[in-house]
Amino acid sequence: MLRARGLRLTAPRQFVLEAVYRLRHATPDQIHADVAERAAGVNITTVYRTLELLEDLELITHAHLSHGAPTYHPVGDLAHAHLVCRGCGAVEELPERALVGLVGELRETRGFRLDIGHVALFGLCGSCTPEGEPC
Known part of the structure; x- marks a missing residue:
């Protein structure tokens, strides 16, 4: 997909994508911590830029599964919402x-289309x- 858009598949991009899937x-x-175990030279700025790309x-x-940084996951997964435990921090x-x-009711009563992946x-x-x- 990167090549189809005229972009190169660099090692840092590959490492970041693999880390998200893993x-x-x-x-x-x-x-970044996961990528750093495989490629010490990849800095956090590269990780952020790669995630955005x-x-x-x-x-x-x-x-957004907490008040902190966003949590990334593969798109290839089936559409899902997230259950976040405030006690232990587990994400299901x-x-x-x-x-x-809920999706049907929101669409019918409010014309609202819910983005399940961000719930x-x-x-x-x-x-x-x-x-x-x-x-």
Whole structure:
């Protein structure tokens, strides 16, 4: 895809793309740390520029799963929202079909088209919820 757009597939670009696929949901700092293990000369600025390029090419996308940096993941995944535990920080994928009712209602009542990939629902996972506590 890069070559089709007249761009070169450089080693840093390859390393960043591979890191996103390997880590699944990762911040730029996490991606940089992963890339640095393979290529010490790749700096954080290169990682940010590469993430922006790869997102423009629709190879990856991002979601905001905390107040910090965006979290990147592959586009090739099935459309999904994210469940983010405020206790342990775990991120789980929630299939698009789980939100079909909400997506339909928003479209019908408000003409709003929800971008599932950017949806993050925050709460406590089963491991962090005290026994017997109601939702």
